[in-house]
Structure formats: C-alpha cells, structure tokens
Amino acid sequence: MTATVRSAWSAVPAGQVSAFTRRTRAAIPGLAGDILREIRRAYPDLPVVLDESSGEPMSLIGIRRALEHFVEHLATGLGAPHAHLAVFQEFGRGELLGGRSLDSLQAIYRLGVRLAWRRMAEIGQQTEIPAPAMYELAESGFQYLDGLVAESVRGYAEAAARQAGERLRLQRRLLDLLLDGEAHDGQVETLLAERAARIGWPVPRSVAVAVLVPPAREAVPPAVGPEVLLDMEREQPIMVVPEPDAAGRGELLRRATAGWSGAIGPPVGLADAAKSLRWAQSAVALMERGLLPSGGLLECTEHTEALVLLPPEELIDDLGRRLLAPLSECGPTHARRLAETLLAWLETRGGAPEVAARLGVHPQTVRYRLRQIREMWGETVDDPDQRFALELVLRARRLRGDLT
Template structure:
C-alpha cells in the first residue's frame, strides 16, 4: 500500500498534528514537495504533500491592509486543492508562530488536510518517511508480481491449463475472472457464483470481437446499460497475437485495480495468449489431419479413415452424419474471415458437447469453401445452422442425413443445396428442402432469363406488330397439356382459331410442338419470364 497522510500522522517521530480535513487522511501520498511560492501549482502534478513555512503568505491582516491577508490565504488553499494536492503541511516557529486561523478555515472549507509541523521536525524527515514507504511499496509490488507470475505460470503448465490460470487470477485479485472463447461464449468462470455477472457482459464481448486483438475495455458501475450486479470495476481484454481474437478475459473487482494488480492481470493475459496460440498450432495440425481423413471419407474409404482416426484423431462422428458446405455469398467483402469464424464456432460447440467432427477448407474455382462432417441433429449441426441464419457473411448448404459410407453422396447433395442457396440469395438450404421443393426458384438465373428471352422473342415481336396473342395462346395450351377445347375455352376463342395460332407458333420458332422437350423448354421459358 502507498503511504497515506494517516500513516504519516501515526509516525510518532514526526509529531504532526491534524488541523483540518481529518476525514481525508486516507489519501495516498505520491511525493513530498517543499515550496515557499505564493503559487506553486505550475510545478505540481497532483498527489503531493506540499510543505511550506508560509514566508509568502503574510499574517491574517496581510501587508496590504486589514482583511487582505485572509483572502490571500483562502485563494492559496483553493489553488492547491484545484491542483490535486493531497495535503498541506505548515511548519511553525519560523515565519509563523502558529498556523493562521484563516488558513485552517479555508482548508476545512475545501476538505484539504492541513498538518501542523512543529519546529523540531525538519521537512527532510517527512520526505524521507514518504520515500522509504514508496520504496517499500515498490519492493512489495515487484515481489508480489513475481510471486503471482510464478503461480500463474505453474497453473498454465499444469493439468488445469487455462481454467487453473483463471481461478488463480481471481484469487490474486480478490474478485472474479471469466474466460470466453473466440465466439464470445463463456467457457471458464471463477468463483462459480460469478457466472451470472460474467454472462451479462455478452454484449461487450461481442463488441470487442469486432476489434483487432489485443484490445481492452474498462467498465465502471453500469455504463452503457451493462449491469455488473454490484457495480464492479470490470476490465475486459481480448487475447490474440495476430489481430484475430482467440478468446477474451474479464476480471471484476470492488475497487479499481492497483498498479500491482494490473501487472498481475497483464501476466495472466500474456500466459493465456501463449496458451491459446499454442493450442491454435495444435489445432492447425489437427485440421490438416482432419482434412486428410475427410478426403478419405468422401472418397468412400470410411473404414480406412475410421482405423486411422481411432489411433491419431480420437475417432470419427458416430451414427448418422450430415455434410455442411459453407461459402461466403457472391460479392462479400471485408477483412473478417467468416469461414474461420464458423470453423471456430463448430469446434467450440463440439468440445462443449463432446462430439466428433471433421472440418476442412477447400477451393472450388475462385471461391474458398468450408466442409464440415457433423453428427446429424447434434450440437455442432444446430450451432452451424444458427450461425448461418444470423450471419449474412456465410451461405450454407446442408446434405440429407446419411451413414458414414454414403458421405460422398452427401457431399454432392450439400453442393447442390449450396448452389440453390447462392442462386436464390438465401442463407441456409437443406437438401431435403431442395428435393421436396420446386425447380422454379432456379429460373431466376441471368443465363436462364437470357435463354428464355431469346427463345420467345419471335412470338413477342409478332404480338407487338400483328394481331394475335401467340404467347398467351401458347401459355394456355401448355397449361392445359395440349387439350384444344379446354385451352380455347380459357382464351375465349374457337378451337380452330387456337389450332391456327399454334401452327403459327411452330412456324416462327422453327420447332414442332409435338416434341416433348420443346414443350418443356417453352414452358420453363414462359415461367422464367414470369420471375
């Protein structure tokens, strides 16, 4: 603890007497300064105990007449208080036999501690006492910080890993600490009772996720609508060494962190960052292995992949699986990597649920895609669907449920579902939905629209320049599956008129309406024009 005015007053060798500001003696003293200037504030930084003999202060009436000295003393005290001086010590027995009463009254008015320094006590003795206390504080800070760093390092290298570091940090700070993963989900909190407080910071963690690491935020009380329960002082810090957050650390304490506590916090941040970056390298190796295993599975070598995974990878997903294929939508830009975010989220969900999954990044032409093989209906499956629905930066195609041996066919299904999603501007498309749906949503493609326009152009030009509704007649005839009477009734014309129009359609298009393929192409062209 730094020296305070109270500790100086308790020092019996200094013989100090408190004349004003008795309720402010717990202020820490950062330095002792001696000055006889009428205005020493240009030479102060705040936090000092100022010592003076009052040579320039004058008597109660002052050298310029009755009452002028009182005003000067009050102005002197106000200048010191505004400059952040923690206390004023006045030596008696030289310029003043006693501390002037107006000075005492002014100090009491401003709440500025005023100390009487008797003549036998040299100012240097007070300076030495403060210097010794400051040196002891610095030594204690260094010792405590070194011990804390050793303790945290042992925790990081032990079996508990990051969880042990968080627990030790909370104990060292006398408050609580929480660790969040890269997605912002709460993973470790200590003590247990702080879980509710840590969960209230989800919005702040999400805001910090959008900033490059390392970044920090300080929350005091309830700023910005954040309820920290007991108005804790909260420090939130992102963890990461290459601008990409790998996690987040929050600590809450009743009071602001002292310099020593900040050193301890910084040591914990460094250790957690190293641990997460080391885990990241291990994950990269696992990702390369997972990519190789996934390729084996998709190639129909599920049995071989299962044997390898049992020894090196911990096993493959059990039971029915789905293939998820993710890709940023066309035209997506930005510095963020949505595929990496989705992979991180999937891996974190798998760890929480104890599920197995395979993840790989691949390139399909100019586009990069993320392939995930996940348990059907499991936590990873649900979390990826939620992430894609909430994030406009990624589009997801999902296969039907399949066994591991049918993973290759499931991958093809996911590709078709992804193509439909990208074409239709949707975030998630399930293959089951594609199979049970309609081809019509696929007709919105520009190439299809151009084909339809070219195919139907002769009919439309005829309708614009001559009598006869050939396009409308063709639509009615096709919708009635070539039934002359029903189509003619829909149009309100005689069936012979409709037969004439259909012959004219064949002449303009140069195609026979007896050909089933021609009928199909014409019907799709008409529907594409509608869209």
C-alpha cells in the same frame, strides 16, 4: 504548480526497512507452507504438480518465489516497477490444459496475498513501521498481485491460442479426408475415425455440407457449436453439419448463420460428404447468378428442380435449339407466348380451359395457340419422350426467367 507526493515508505529509516526485510525473508519458508496448506483446505480438488528437479509442489515453489521477489523489491523502493515471474505463466497454462477457468486461480492468488499481508502486518508492528508506510506497502502488494494475474492470463491465452491452432490444423486434416471425393474404403474409414477422435468430434451417421458466401461487410463467424466443423479459411467457408435431420437442427443453423448467405447440401452418409459439398457449391453458383434466392442459408433439397436443370446449361441450350427450332420463325413476343402455352399444356395434360386458367387468358386464345403448336410440331408433341424433353427445356427456361 503541482505538489510532489512524498512516499511514506521512502521516509522510513533504512534500519527499520532492513529489519523488516530481514524478518520477512526469514518468515517466507513457513509462510509459504501456511499459504499452501490454507489453499489446499479451501480448494481440495486442486491438482498437485511436482517439480521434476526438487520433487516439491510447483505451487509451493511459486508461492515462495513470489514472496521472495516481493521482499527483494522492498529494498529498491515501492515506486519501481515489478518484474513478474514467468512461473505464473505456467500456472495459467496449467489451468487451460486442465480444462479449468482462471476464476479459481485468481481466487487462490487473493487468498495468498491476504495471508501474506496478515503476516507482514505483524512484522510491521514488531519493527515499528508507521501505518502510512504499511498502507503504501499493502497497495504495492495488490499491484504486485495484479501483475501475477496478468502473467497467468498471458500464459492461459497463449496456451488457448496454441490449442485452438492445433485443433484447427487437425480439423482441416479431417475435412480434407472427408471431402476429398474419393471412395472411402475400410482403411480410410479407420483414419477418419482416428482424426475425428483427436478433436473430440463424434463420428455421425449422416452429414450435410454447407458453403457460405462472405458478406460484403464485416460479419461475425457463424456461432455454431463444436459439433459443426467450420472452416473459415477457405475462399468460400464451409460447414459440415452432423445429423442434419435432427430435430431443431435447421432452425439452429439459420440463427447461427444470420447475416450470411449460402447453401447447404442434401443429407448424405459420411462417406458421401463430397457429394453434398458439390450440390451446395452448385447452388451457390446459381445464387451468385441470381437464379436462386440469396440472403440466407438455402436448402438444396428445396430447389431440386433448379439444381438438376440449370447447371448443365450447354446441354439444355443445345437441346432447346433443336426442339424449339419452330419458334425461330415467330417474333420474340409471339414465340414466348407459344412457349408458355406449350409448357402449361405439357404440365397440366389438360384442355384449353385448364391451360387458360393457368395462363390467365381466354380459352379461345389457348385453342388458337394450341392449333399453331400442332401445326409447328406435328406428331412430335404426341411422343412421350419428345414431350418429356420439351418440358425439361421449357422448365429450364422458366427457371432462368425467360418464361413466366
């Protein structure tokens, strides 16, 4: 059978508890002032916020209320739960709004409890409260401190969440304006600068826009700094990267987006951010079709040929049907070999040895194929415009994997 632990405080005669409570309550005004003076001495940079109705410092009011509340709690027995004061949530919110952490606030609370306990210990001796009961009182005081800290943390967290939500809302408005695709006149530029200022975003000279593909598994959002505008709420998350050509920027982005796939558009002036976005979206579409490599942050500027030749698929296919019509009379394998030979010849502008070296076949084989090409296309292959069009079509087919 479990033994019941008797509370030392509850064993103190009611008269002694009453005397202790009465003396402590009478000491509260002076004690609160002493605590505030000591706090200001230890933390001279602590801002002073006055209560609008009384003109007293809010910190003094908070200290006094906390002491009064704790003393009233003594009469109900130390086992009853504390009901903590909402004013300490305000203190937490004030730390966030002041750009400070909760570390100094918690240190201030501990200082206040230490001074308060020193005075209560003196009163305990005067009223002959037994030592075990005073130890229990001290333990209750530290539990009360934990509750005050918890209230401040709650207020801090709520203010941080509201602040973050407001920043995201303002950032979204900035992104909508930046990426709307419309030409930016002077009025829009002014509005853009105003929206950037509201979230503390220095307006850059150039940007690059990245489109991210969410991984199949849960992934931590990219660990980018506040200078990068990140919107994770879109179906395809986007990043607006300022000054993308700055030294080390590319490597930082690659580390920040580890585990993600996507594409970053070319650097452009701020007014052309929507153009960078379109190139990134086009690249992601090709990645999803397996036509561009995935598994990391692809740079559009390194895949210009694919981005130019692959997206206009219908136009390229129509041009290919017309220009490569002679191949329709050949079998699939032979047609492919002739197309590869034609492309190698167009690219090298050389003779049979150069083409053979590129294809890895015998020069005599190339000469045979080139004679066939001459017979099939005739003088077309000597016309500069037709040669250019043929090379475009054949390069597009190679990018799709139809040719080697």
